[in-house]
Amino acid sequence: MNDTIVAISTALLEGAISIIRISGDDAINIVNPLFKEKDLTKVRSHTINYGHIAYKDEVIDEVLLSIMKAPKTYTKEDVIEINTHGSVAVVNKIMEILLTKGCRLAEPGEFTKRAFLNGRIDLTEAEGVMDLIKSETEFNRKLAINELSGKVSTLITDLRDRIIALISNIEVNIDYPEYEDIEQVTIDKIKKEVSKMKQELSKIIKLSEDGKIIKEGIKTVILGKPNVGKSSLLNALLEEEKAIVTDIKGTTRDIVEGSIIVGGIKLNLIDTAGVRKSKDVIEKIGIEKSINLINEAELILLVLDASDELSEEDKFLLDKTKNKKRIVIMNKTDLENKNKYSYDVIKISAKTAVGVDDVKEKIKEIFNVKEILNANATIFTNTRQIALLKSAFESLNDALTGTLENKEIDMIEIDLKLAWERLGDIIGANYTEELVDNLFSRFCLGK
Amino acid sequence: MKYDVIVVGAGHAGCEAALASARLGKETLLITININNVADMPCNPSIGGSAKGIVVREIDALGGEMGRNADKTLLQIKMLNSSKGPAVRSLRSQADKVTYKKEMLNTLKHTKNLTIMESIVKDLIVENKKIKGITTEDDKTIYCDACILTTGTYLKADILVGDKRTPEGPHGEKRANFLSDNLAKLGFKLLRLKTGTPPRIERSSIDFSKLKKEDGDNEELTFSFDNIAYYDYKNQVPCYLTYTNENTHKIIMDNLNKSAMYGGFYEHLGTGPRYCPSIEDKVVRFKDKKRHQLFLEPESMYYDDIYLQGFSTSMPHDVQEDMVHSLMGLENAKILRYAYAIEYDAIDPLQLKPSLETKIIENLFTAGQINGTSGYEEAAGQGIIAGINASLKLDNKEPLILSRSDAYIGVLIDDLVTKGTIEPYRLLTSRAEFRLLLRSDNADLRLSKKAYEIGLLPKERYDKLQLKIKEINEIENQIKKITFPQEKSNLSEYLKRPEVKIMDYKDKLEKEYSKEALEQVEINHKYEGYIIKAKKEAEKMIRLGKKQIPEDINYSKVENLATEARQKLEKIRPRTIDQATRISGVNPSDIAILMVYLKRFYNE
Known part of the structure; x- marks a missing residue:
């Protein structure tokens, strides 16, 4: 497992600085003959060295070379980072040389895997890094940093401490039943503490689920009768951001057809064809499919026409979307106002771009974006973590039910213990098979 | 002279070990320093207690003696935690120290294949890392195929009172001077442990009218699944309750420098148990507590000593007098025996396999306080397992290893051989993660079938179990x-x-x-939902327990293990992945690495 791996750790773009990262037992031995100026085996650890990469008497590039010796490195192995400012061709050339000299191309996330397996980072941090690698937008980067900072660990540790304080008091009551001076944990005390923790956990879960949706992109559908201005709205949203609408082709089952970034948040548009072709959506796709679309969507932008009265189609769509996260948009407010519908609507004119910002703000509001991005908020964005949070929440709920049913305290404690363990699973404090299976699948381990 | 099995020491571990071995048909020799101290209770006059009471039930379900012997000799019995759930209910009895010993000796004497001998063992005869026999301090040599050491607190024991250190065992008995040094020579790592016992007060000098009475339960209760009550529940002997007060605390604080523990007389004092602290320890550590609860327990109907539970101390005699006289009801009390602390050698239990056979010497087993535990019940629980496994080993059979979801005894032994201990280890319900499965009421359902298959549980008891299951x-x-x-x-x-x-x-x-x-x-x-949850959690553990780690694994070849994890794994050499997860210092990531390694090289 300690063969030497190499990867370009920055985006391969023309003109940008690129960093080539090498990690493993032979990192120094492989790079040393290529570096002209110094003998790298004698260079002090954690220094940056100026020089040139040369191969077969040909100078490839002028570089800054960071040398970090084990164990105080990201992977706990010897690590070298070569900062080149050359072209894509130069970077590729260096990579080619390194690969012929004994490096192996790293798999995605392999540096992190090593950091984890070598015990440098714990599970939440590892997952945070994985997400950092995968993060696409600025928003996601912020989330990933939040997770990395150990905030998640602190929050979970705090909750676990409170649960274990209750548990240990119950245990003392059981093991020393004859000592009447020791405080007896009462059902009421458990009820109070658990309700409070349940509330906190429920809030975190809600924010986390929103956070996850936002991170992966909000599945959004734009609905409205023909000629109401759906494509104008789309264009107005795009105009501002100068983003690109990408078509994801291939899978027929994937109903996401394009993604746009609005205010730093990714919207995955469903059925953009229906919008862009400006045809009679309901007629074309049928009622059944429009209901499917509504069910599938995490956000609905329902566009009404201000210059016309509310139609049957409008009423149908308003009714079907009333329990979803939706924004009702009154378009064409630049024309004469004939539409009486006014409940929670945002008035815009896609044509003049008036009110488009309000739509963006509304999206952020609906998904608690401000709260999620708040530096003080702690949220989880990883499916495994959210599942464990929910499981801990369920256990706390069971404990609370137990108190209401007047169950014996040591029985209620079983649920408290389960909650404590599930929270421990999040920060990798317990060992469970599922955890490792999960990890192995993510890290492509166990061949 | 040659025996199949020699058991060294006839305390609670030794008695169960010798009985199990003899009952399984092995010619067994039980060696004790003093035959009148067989199954002695040098500390509290009580069998059972939280978790411990369940251990006694388990010993009985396995075909052991402690439960029956306690039933025959109890003065009082109650079910602890009866207001809580069934998982944490546990029996506690006051036992008569005189009849308890007498009954046990009687049982030993009437057991086939069992010989009792008075002597002190000096050394072990070991050939090719296998036990061959023992030599005694009076220069006898006795050969055996297996040997079980159950030496209790007698290995190089010192009694500590104030600034006095006396080389002797509990209540003035002879100590074993040479055995522990010789164990060290054989390669065992020794621990120095310490425990203490409170003063004994003359019954007639106590004013009971001032004290709160503690009675037994108002129904017939028994440890043994024989269900024979030997006592009259309407006629039990009571205990009494008193408290320390500010005056007591002042006396202790003023004289702290005279305590063997706090006086700094000795540089290398053994490690004492946290959960059974001396009274000076309690007063120092819990300064804001105005009083500490004390129990007055009768030791026997045949003599006058009242045991003052909760008042163990290593203060000199004159201070003990002042301390005792400051207590309500004990103003004019006469101390019959002073409190003392005792220090003794034990072996590091990490040197044991889960069968209680030592890793260093084949066919040598250890059980009880020599393994770093505290308590009669913990000792007896290990004793019966060591007796069974010594016998199974001689028959070339697989050892009986109880898991953490089988029995408290399983929890106890797993803790010892996996985590080790630095202080005398006491079993607590909180140490058992599946205690809803390990109840007092179902010990027979959990264990008796196993014991019957081994041959230790008599047929009539097995039939009784079958009838219960049918019902x-x-x-x-x-x-x-x-x-x-x-x-x-x-x-x-x-x-x-x-x-x-x-x-x-x-x-x-x-x-x-x-x-x-x-x-x-x-x-x-009533508890179906909870039982299902507990079983589900237990299954996870059992699944990992099936993932065996090959005995010949070379941890230095497992790359990427953290250094601490590597050292611990090398030392403890867990049998399964499940056991490895409980070793402190072995993190989830180390387990992951270990599993990948096993997959790759052993195709596990």
């Missing part, structure tokens, strides 16, 4: 048919409600069933 099944079937039309429910469902008791419906059953079978059915229904 449980019958009741289960019938309660589904007892319906409550208004409630649209049957008794099976109805029993889940906290207020519904099966006893109130027993007349509706087809015939009369035993109390024990009815109780099982009620518990199984």
